[in-house]
Amino acid sequence: MTATARTVPADSASADSSRADAASADSARISLAVSTVIFALRADADATAASLRLPLVRRIREPFKGRWALPGGPIEAAESLSAAAGRNLVETTGLRPTYLEQLYAFGDVDRSPGDRVVSIVYWALVRSEEADLAAEGDNVRWFPADDLPDLAFDHNTIVDYALWRLRTKMEYSRIAHAFLGETFTLSELREVHEAVLRRPIDPANFRRQMEGSKAIIATDQLLTGGRHRPPRLYRYNASVELTDNGPLTSS
Amino acid sequence: MTATARTVPADSASADSSRADAASADSARISLAVSTVIFALRADADATAASLRLPLVRRIREPFKGRWALPGGPIEAAESLSAAAGRNLVETTGLRPTYLEQLYAFGDVDRSPGDRVVSIVYWALVRSEEADLAAEGDNVRWFPADDLPDLAFDHNTIVDYALWRLRTKMEYSRIAHAFLGETFTLSELREVHEAVLRRPIDPANFRRQMEGSKAIIATDQLLTGGRHRPPRLYRYNASVELTDNGPLTSS
């Protein structure tokens, strides 16, 4: 906060910066991994409403042997960070996400007992049908996002942050579509918002908001079968970006 | 997008995840670095208005020898990512930031010719007085943020993204204070917003907005010396968080 003497001249500066893109002895000792927080909306036990859930894997080695942890793994030399996250997610849980975004790089010195690990963490959204197909076994299990056990490493903190990002982004972005199929009713879309944000939303106002945003396009199909007026099916408007990540649309 | 067969069972999953926090042969070949995009508001050439500027360092080695690049360097084994960014920033430019936040991890396979480098990039804000003291030499120079030369690596992309984050965050956060001193007038605060967002702001509405937000506290001092009515000095309200980073306030 308070300014003190600075004595490093410009020349030593550029010497340092030249090392920036070559591994030093120090950074070689730091290992790099990728992990992913995966969210899906799944029916509650009482099946009355959907709730946010995420899959965790059980650790079979020390440290934290037996504890639940985020799925993750190493980064291969020939793949980008997002590719590593996507590949690892399929390998560990069998899930294919409809949305994948980098969350944060966690690198505190003591976050992994014994060695030094920097984890690039991604977060992903998968559709409900996709989540239903996912294998669940002794070593992979779905947990309610708001009520997790004590996880390995700093993974509770990571999930908290991912949850915050999801909820924040839900309010100004269109990621809700990532939970749904090709076409959907406005009720389904609204229920996604309600489940994530954990508060009721006025259907009338929600409809106008969505229609005004140009994010969705009405199809000419209605969904029959319910014992009420058949709702119109909508489609995601592909000409509008899903989320605004600024100049970072590609990787 | 379309679902295909998934055959990986849960058991191989947890085997993978157990490697997540130990270095594999692959990830050991990836080197890790930290870089920082540093912003300051500095007087224009004609001194009529302030504009966003950032310091770059000249590379003295291949690849990209002679090109301008973001200050950066390796991460030491015993320091956190933010500590590495802060230390490196002082070493290369002599600047002490009032604000430092992680921006993004860049890790495309081909971003550094020859070797594989993952860069954890931070962005920082420094006060104008601080920026004025910074040494400028052959190998460190300030550039207008909106008009940069071709930089080394993917650094143009990185700066674009940092600029977008700064401008986005300026609209819903209180980071403007990070450019100013302990006390400031509402005009000074408004001029920060105008310089960053590159558009004029109505002084009357801006005043009400700020006063209503509880982000600033009026002191009992006025700033005399101008040839007009002396403006009141304000102070940043420390009981309100500078920015909302969710559960990530510490590291």
Next chain:
DNA sequence: CCAAAAGTGTTGAATTTACACCCATGA
């Protein structure tokens, strides 16, 4: 006095929010 920026008031537009009410279907 005048110029210039500080600070206050006011008004209309746009947006948000709450809620009444009609519509179309299955049972």
Next chain:
DNA sequence: TCATGGGTGTAAATTCAACACTTTTGG
């Protein structure tokens, strides 16, 4: 027919945006 959600209308409340006007200093 009734129950149920689909869908439209509307009005109050709040926020936003533009700009007129008064205040206080230095020159």
